[in-house]
Amino acid sequence: MAALTIDVLRYGHRDVRDYRVTTHCCLVARALGARKIIIEGTPDRGIKESVDGVTKRWGGGFKVEFMESWRSAVRKYKKAGFFIVHLTMYGLPIEKETKKLRKKGKILLIIGSQKVECDVYRLSDANISVTQQPHSEIGALAVALDGLQGGKELAKRFKGAKIRITPQPHGKKVLNAR
Amino acid sequence: MAALTIDVLRYGHRDVRDYRVTTHCCLVARALGARKIIIEGTPDRGIKESVDGVTKRWGGGFKVEFMESWRSAVRKYKKAGFFIVHLTMYGLPIEKETKKLRKKGKILLIIGSQKVECDVYRLSDANISVTQQPHSEIGALAVALDGLQGGKELAKRFKGAKIRITPQPHGKKVLNAR
Numbered sequence: 485m486a487a488l489t490i491d492v493l494r495y496g497h498r499d500v501r502d503y504r505v506t507t508h509c510c511l512v513a514r515a516l517g518a519r520k521i522i523i524e525g526t527p528d529r530g531i532k533e534s535v536d537g538v539t540k541r542w543g544g545g546f547k548v549e550f551m552e553s554w555r556s557a558v559r560k561y562k563k564a565g566f567f568i569v570h571l572t573m574y575g576l577p578i579e580k581e582t583k584k585l586r587k588k589g590k591i592l593l594i595i596g597s598q599k600v601e602c603d604v605y606r607l608s609d610a611n612i613s614v615t616q617q618p619h620s621e622i623g624a625l626a627v628a629l630d631g632l633q634g635g636k637e638l639a640k641r642f643k644g645a646k647i648r649i650t651p652q653p654h655g656k657k658v659l660n661a662r
Numbered sequence: 663m664a665a666l667t668i669d670v671l672r673y674g675h676r677d678v679r680d681y682r683v684t685t686h687c688c689l690v691a692r693a694l695g696a697r698k699i700i701i702e703g704t705p706d707r708g709i710k711e712s713v714d715g716v717t718k719r720w721g722g723g724f725k726v727e728f729m730e731s732w733r734s735a736v737r738k739y740k741k742a743g744f745f746i747v748h749l750t751m752y753g754l755p756i757e758k759e760t761k762k763l764r765k766k767g768k769i770l771l772i773i774g775s776q777k778v779e780c781d782v783y784r785l786s787d788a789n790i791s792v793t794q795q796p797h798s799e800i801g802a803l804a805v806a807l808d809g810l811q812g813g814k815e816l817a818k819r820f821k822g823a824k825i826r827i828t829p830q831p832h833g834k835k836v837l838n839a840r
């Protein structure tokens with residue numbers, strides 16, 4: 485299985501109200517091997533600084549960007565050869581589509597909130613569900629990233645980390661990596 | 663692989679401030695096959711009503727309970743033969759522990775927030791990490807539930823559902839199930 489390039493588009497971020505949920509989306513995207521997150525909405529310096537701070541300490545090259553329009557993001561990604569996957573409980577079951585999706589090489593995962601415009605469904609190359617139940621875009625993103633990469637991302641080593649955890653059965657062990 | 667019974671304990675819920683994140687935890691637990699969530703903290707009628715409402719419409723027997731002390735919850739679960747698993751980035755990698763954990767039959771998954779008392783690490787039977795990176799208890803819970811159940815929960819049918827989704831490549835299709 486060749487490594488996938490996965491970017492994430494967070495649709496419909498609302499300033500202040502979505503601060504925590506969008507931050508969770510960013511951190512899940514980073515920890516589970518995505519390369520970048522694009523947040524549709526007004527640039528929120530707090531989110532960017534907080535996630536960039538995590539990347540600075542914990543390593544890797546994860547990027548946070550804001551864009552005013554999801555349409556132009558999708559257009560840009562289509563041009564760059566990305567396959568556009570919208571995660572929605574109305575879509576086709578991920579467990580049946582994973583093999584096909586892995587072959588795409590470059591994927592943009594769109595995660596929304598409660599109200600997503602019809603055009604997101606229409607303009608995406610695939611609408612994919614992580615269960616057909618209402619739950620959480622954070623949970624759906626995590627399961628999708630893990631499934632698409634076959635769990636390989638769980639052991640990903642983040643380059644340039646200043647600190648690193650040594651797994652322990654009980655307690656905490658953090659090492660200075662430099 | 664025999665079916666696992668998995669309950670979730672949400673540690674350190676703070677009233678109002680954690681409303682949305684805890685609701686995401688509940689909905690992920692339900693959608694991904696957990697039986698129940700225990701929330702440590704002041705009973706929050708809004709969360710319970712919202713999640714119970716989802717269960718009423720979408721089916722299944724998922725329960726939301728509040729308990730004032732995580733210790734008494736852990737004690738109760740230990741007595742009932744559950745294996746206590748604390749999800750923490752400091753713990754042993756889940757990808758190496760999954761096989762062992764699946765044999766336990768009954769698991770209580772503890773998910774915390776940023777500050778977790780040392781005793782949670784000490785009193786848990788296992789401390790397990792979903793990556794050794796800081797991210798989200800919602801994301802970690804989703805990956806753990808999916809991994810422990812080998813993805814079988816993704817196709818779970820919820821009994822007594824009033825509405826049910828028929829997966830579509832584009833658009834939405836919801837059926838009255840009764």
